[in-house]
Amino acid sequence: MISQSVKRITSTIQSADSQQVNTLINQLMALASQSDSEGAFPEEAFGQMAEAGMLGITLPGQPLDFDLPETKNLLQLLKRIGTGNLAVGRVYEGHINALYLIHLFGNQEQKKRYGADVRQHQRLFSVWNTQADDGIRIHALGGGRYVLEGSKTFCSGAGWIQRPLVTGELVGQDRSGWQMCIIPTERVKPIPSDEQFWQPLGMRASASFKLDFTGVELEEQDLLGQPGDYFKQPYFSGGAIRFAAVQLGAAEALLSETRTYLNDLNRVDDPFQKARIGEMTYLIESGNQWLNAAGDKTDVWLTQDDSADKIVAYANMTRTAIEQICLRTMELAERSVGARGLLRPLPFERIHRDLSMYLRQPAPDAALTGIGHYVFHTSSPTHDLWR
Ligand SMILES: Cc1cc2nc3c(=O)[nH]c(=O)nc-3n(C[C@H](O)[C@H](O)[C@H](O)COP(=O)(O)OP(=O)(O)OC[C@H]3O[C@@H](n4cnc5c(N)ncnc54)[C@H](O)[C@@H]3O)c2cc1C
Known part of the structure; x- marks a missing residue:
């Protein structure tokens, strides 16, 4: 249970790159191996998340208030938490998902009561x-x-x-x-x-x-x-962009750790290592572009009455593309660091296990065929599908 003594929300977080977030991510990374056992839960990490104002960051008046067009920044934040510790990212995504469902479907009294649960008691939600x-x-x-x-x-x-x-x-x-x-x-x-x-x-x-x-x-x-x-679209399937963001965070961690590992071994002038780092880098950046586009487009399309199917199709593309990015990044990272790199206490093997498991999300086949279904049935010309 999160300590009741943690500070109330004092967040000044304006972006996922802020110093406060960077410090938090470093803390999560440092703690990650401690809770990597069956039956454990990252309690200390969540104490730090609460202290950094993360639990209430989407509540009214907070920087990522669901009423603001901030989905891109929320996705970038989820990605960073996933970089720190994928398990923390998973639980945090569930907390954010629950708060979003309350935002969408709660009555005024419930919004007030559950908001107070987070603000005053740092209570964790999930779906x-x-x-x-x-x-x-x-x-x-x-x-x-x-x-x-x-x-x-x-x-x-x-x-x-x-x-x-x-x-x-x-x-x-x-x-x-x-x-x-x-x-x-x-x-x-x-x-x-x-x-x-x-x-x-x-x-x-x-x-x-x-x-x-x-x-x-x-x-x-x-x-x-x-x-x-609960199953109302585009909210139900459109939410896949959030878990995709958390997943991409782990792939970004692999790129970062691979850079450090190869630098430490002075293996940076080898053309094969350069090629693998090059490929990982453009893959992660394409993942970022998926997240940024999905975030911005979702915010715009949510204001349009007839865009639910488009939001779902774009979310399906985002999660499918990011799954492929993550799978390929794991392969490249492992080839780069070799067997020695896959020994503990180095983080590669934990991140590999965590990401392999967390990539298994609901209905991946239906997500892909859903994109095809949308494209076959929309009247938009191909060049205008995602405008
Ligand atoms: C780390 C982790 C944490 C999780 N936390 C939560 C949580 O807090 N809350 C929650 O609600 N859920 C949670 N889940 C569950 C998650 O949301 C998915 O439901 C689950 O991962 C999907 O399980 P599966 O891969 O076994 O699914 P399956 O649906 O069995 O999919 C496996 C494969 O079969 C295919 N398939 C699916 N249906 C059919 C069919 N009818 N015929 C033929 N093929 C089919 C799929 O496309 C896929 O290729 C969590 C999962 C993980 C891994």
């Missing part, structure tokens, strides 16, 4: 949607009371999250469908977690356990939005 056959049902008991039944898999942050946003099938007489709710963890019965579920290739520190919510009782004020809101 837990993935489930297996024993997924969640939200039973309406009447009188504005509900009880949950079932489990979620891949719950990043697990018991360290104080305000998980959980989805499930609402079963009630007057309303039914896929419903979001936010669980005030200190107010409900203990939520058992299955740590054995999480024996992953990488991303150990994301603590993405399986949790059983059966018997958790909620009130009307804990339900967010209406059934079906």
Whole structure:
């Protein structure tokens, strides 16, 4: 749990390149290996994130307020956090995603209450949607009371999250469908977690356990939005640009570490090493261009009524391109540093494990075919597809 004594938001962060962010990223990098074990969570890193004002940076009046056209800068910030520690980036992205869903679908009272949870208590949020056959049902008991039944898999942050946003099938007489709710963890019965579920290739520190919510009782004020809101486009699929940003951060870390490693070995005049660094550099920069374009275009297209499909198609292109960039960057980095470079305590093997795991995001095939579907069905000429 994040220390209650951390400072309130005092953020003066104006860009992902600010000195404050650079210092934070260095701290995250220095701590990353400490939480790289099953069952661990990067508590100290999140204490520093809270202290640096990161948890509330998208709240009203803050530098990356969701009401401002700041998506590009949010993506660049997510990328930097991913550079510091991919597991921290994953959990932070979930926190930002939950705050965005509250921004989109919360009522005034909820926005105020959840905003205070972040500002005053540094509470962590998350979004837990993935489930297996024993997924969640939200039973309406009447009188504005509900009880949950079932489990979620891949719950990043697990018991360290104080305000998980959980989805499930609402079963009630007057309303039914896929419903979001936010669980005030200190107010409900203990939520058992299955740590054995999480024996992953990488991303150990994301603590993405399986949790059983059966018997958790909620009130009307804990339900967010209406059934079906969670899947509303372009917000649902368009959000892929955020995880792509975090992923690119790890690839950028590989480039940075490879430069340092080869410099230290004085292997910088070799033409093959130059060629690999050259390729990694242009790949990372193309990833940056994807993020910047996706951020700017999303902000513009969100103001247009008929652009939801275009936002989703562009997000699908961004995540698909960045997946390829990350895969190729890992290969190039490993060829550059060789077996000796893949030994601990050097960071390459951890970043490789973490990035390989975190690149496995939902529906990659559907994302690619979705781009094709959009292009076949839009009336825009080819040169004008993304204007
Ligand atoms: C580190 C980490 C943290 C995570 N944290 C969270 C979290 O906090 N909250 C959360 O909700 N989720 C979380 N997830 C889960 C994540 O969002 C995805 O749901 C999950 O990674 C996808 O799992 P999968 O690759 O096994 O998916 P699958 O859907 O099984 O995909 C595997 C492959 O099968 C293909 N495929 C998919 N459907 C079909 C089909 N019907 N027929 C044939 N092929 C198909 C896909 O395109 C892909 O190629 C996390 C995942 C990771 C790796």
